[in-house]
Amino acid sequence: MHNIRIGIIGVGNCASSLVQGINYYRHKDSEDAIGLMHWEIGGYKPCDIEVVSAFDIDKRKVGKDTAEAIFAEPNCTTVFYKDVRKIGIRVRMGKIMDGFSEHMRDYDDKYTFVLADEPEPDMGEVVRVLKESGTEILLNYLPVGSEEATRFYAECALEAGVAFVNNMPVFIASDPAWAKRFEEKNIPIIGDDIKAQLGATITHRTLTDLFKKRGVKLERTYQLNTGGNTDFLNMLNRIRLLSKKESKTEAVQSVAAKRLDDGAHEPGVAPFSGGFPQFRRYCH
Amino acid sequence: MNLELRLSVEDSPNSAGIVIDAIRCGKLALDRSEGGVLNGPSAYFMKHPARQYTDDEAYRMTEAFINETWGKKPDEMLDYRRRQRQQAVAEG
Ligand SMILES: NC(=O)c1ccc[n+]([C@@H]2O[C@H](COP(=O)([O-])OP(=O)(O)OC[C@H]3O[C@@H](n4cnc5c(N)ncnc54)[C@H](O)[C@@H]3O)[C@@H](O)[C@H]2O)c1
Numbered sequence: 001m002h003n004i005r006i007g008i009i010g011v012g013n014c015a016s017s018l019v020q021g022i023n024y025y026r027h028k029d030s031e032d033a034i035g036l037m038h039w040e041i042g043g044y045k046p047c048d049i050e051v052v053s054a055f056d057i058d059k060r061k062v063g064k065d066t067a068e069a070i071f072a073e074p075n076c077t078t079v080f081y082k083d084v085r086k087i088g089i090r091v092r093m094g095k096i097m098d099g100f101s102e103h104m105r106d107y108d109d110k111y112t113f114v115l116a117d118e119p120e121p122d123m124g125e126v127v128r129v130l131k132e133s134g135t136e137i138l139l140n141y142l143p144v145g146s147e148e149a150t151r152f153y154a155e156c157a158l159e160a161g162v163a164f165v166n167n168m169p170v171f172i173a174s175d176p177a178w179a180k181r182f183e184e185k186n187i188p189i190i191g192d193d194i195k196a197q198l199g200a201t202i203t204h205r206t207l208t209d210l211f212k213k214r215g216v217k218l219e220r221t222y223q224l225n226t227g228g229n230t231d232f233l234n235m236l237n238r239i240r241l242l243s244k245k246e247s248k249t250e251a252v253q254s255v256a257a258k259r260l261d262d263g264a265h266e267p268g269v270a271p272f273s274g275g276f277p278q279f280r281r282y283c284h
Numbered sequence: 285m286n287l288e289l290r291l292s293v294e295d296s297p298n299s300a301g302i303v304i305d306a307i308r309c310g311k312l313a314l315d316r317s318e319g320g321v322l323n324g325p326s327a328y329f330m331k332h333p334a335r336q337y338t339d340d341e342a343y344r345m346t347e348a349f350i351n352e353t354w355g356k357k358p359d360e361m362l363d364y365r366r367r368q369r370q371q372a373v374a375e376g
Contacts, residue, residue: 004311013296014303021300035301041308041350042315049307077296137310139303163310166330167303174334179321186319190306193331196298201331202339203291209338216285227295247332254336 004044005134007053007162009153010099010141011061011091013077013229014167014194015054016070018139020081022049035197051087053133055094055126055153059116062093074111074230092129093118097149099142101237111233123156130160137163144169144231145240154178158185166191169247193247200225201251212257221260223248302329309349316352324349 008015025046030039054066061069067084069091104112138157142149150170157164172178173191182189195201211218235241253259309325324345326333
């Protein structure tokens with residue numbers, strides 16, 4: 001049984017935690033592993049995952065070994081495992097498209113994306129890299145609102161015959177037309193928009209479900225998210241937020257005893273930063 | 285009744301373990317030549333799956349997906365569990 005070979009689109013904070021996590025679990029066993037459903041799934045342990053391709057568009061990441069790029073600015077997530085093994089997999093230049101929002105230029109480099117000036121690949125090039133690297137599963141970690149770019153990389157996955165895990169809220173697995181294309185090619189897809197281990201969504205859903213089970217009538221509910229990383233900076237462009245809002249709203253509506261009227265459930269993203277620790281998220 | 289809850293978390297590590305589980309489910313599907321949307325894992329790991337289930341249901345579906353008992357009839361499942369136990373005993 002060989003390792004599970006993954007490709008990463010967007011070497012941001014989530015990818016950093018993932019790669020650190022894979023390395024962290026190397027020194028753990030089933031007794032003290034936290035954060036997982038099972039230590040072993042189908043014979044695969046967390047440390048059986050290996051990054052074999054990675055794409056980004058930030059000049060502080062492109063060209064670097066993935067093990068270094070995950071710690072490059074503007075990434076600001078906690079470093080819980082710093083001795084990530086260099087793996088010889090350089091981050092390649094990605095196709096920018098709408099992955100970069102113009103308002104991101106207005107902020108200090110420390111907080112925002114800084115575009116690399118490498119030539120952008122076309123689909124053929126990305127597909128070639130996926131195939132030659134032996135990528136089996138492609139993870140999408142693009143910024144919220146990257147509609148075109150997500151479709152581009154999903155198309156690359158289909159073309160290369162690579163499974164797709166869509167961690168962000170551009171609807172691919174939940175779009176019947178896209179789902180059909182993955183089915184026709186017999187390529188697995190999991191999506192859309194990752195639900196954290198214990199974050200606002202699962203907490204909100206669990207409480208909503210509890211209300212239903214205990215016969216409590218839910219009249220109004222809201223969720224306010226405040227944070228200070230690039231994910232939140234990117235979401236200051238409200239147009240980009242629409243799909244995130246739909247994803248969060250549906251996640252709660254779907255477990256309510258009765259669908260709430262429009263406006264009776266509001267997920268909100270409050271302005272970036274404002275003295276909050278850079279990486280932390282507060283939900284009310 | 286009025287409930288206010290304040291949750292403070294760090295986002296990115298909070299998703300990493302879930303992605304590690306999702307990757308391994310994706311790999312299982314590849315090993316079994318299963319394609320298309322993986323409904324159980326999507327409902328359990330993702331906020332916006334093709335079809336929403338409660339988290340309890342989604343958890344059960346994902347467990348069944350992992351153990352290859354999804355879609356099997358109850359007697360087939362019993363048989364499957366029996367075989368698994370026998371195998372575990374044989375392997376010590
Ligand atoms: N718990 C969580 O953190 C969580 C939960 C659900 C969804 N998500 C989603 O996951 C995604 C990633 O989150 P993050 O915190 O890592 O974001 P991030 O801003 O830290 O990372 C995004 C990365 O994508 C890169 N990028 C932008 N355009 C690109 C392109 N066209 N091609 C290749 N790379 C490109 C950026 O340079 C950056 O490195 C976001 O959409 C977020 O909403 C995160």
